[in-house]
C-alpha cells in the first residue's frame with residue numbers, strides 16, 4: 001500500500017497587505033494534527049542534506065518560510081521530490097515516510113510544525129530498517 005499520495009502540499013491562509021503579507025496556521029484546522037513542537041533549520045551551508053530518517057508516530061508540516069529547498073519523500077515503494085519556495089505552502093508528511101531535504105538556497109529557512117514532542121525513540125534512522133518496517 002503506497003502512502004506517498006498522502007504527502008501533499010497544503011495551501012495556507014494568506015492575508016495580503018501592502019505593509020507585508022501574513023500567513024497563519026491553526027492545528028487541526030489548516031493541518032490535520034495539533035502542533036506540539038516547532039523547529040527550524042537555518043544557516044544551511046550550500047550542498048548540505050538534512051533529514052535522512054522516518055518517524056513511527058510523528059506527522060509534520062514543512063514550510064520554506066524564506067528561500068527554497070527540496071524535500072524528497074519515500075514510502076518504501078515510491079519517491080517524490082517537492083520543491084518548496086513559497087511561505088504560504090506547506091508539505092504535509094504523514095507517519096512512516098523517509099524524508100531528505102536538499103538543494104537549499106542561500107538564506108533558506110525551513111520551518112517544521114510537528115505533531116509530537118522530540119522523542120529519539122520515534123526516529124527510524126536506518127534506511128534498511130525503514131524498508132523492512134514500511135514493506136511489512
Ligand code: TYD
Pocket residue numbers: 037039041049050051052053118
Ligand atoms: P535531526 O532530527 O537529525 O535533524 P534533521 O532531521 O533536521 O536533519 O536532529 C539533529 C539534532 O538535533 C539531533 O541531535 C537531535 C536534535 N533535536 C532536538 O534536540 N530537538 C528537536 O526537536 C529536533 C528536531 C532535533
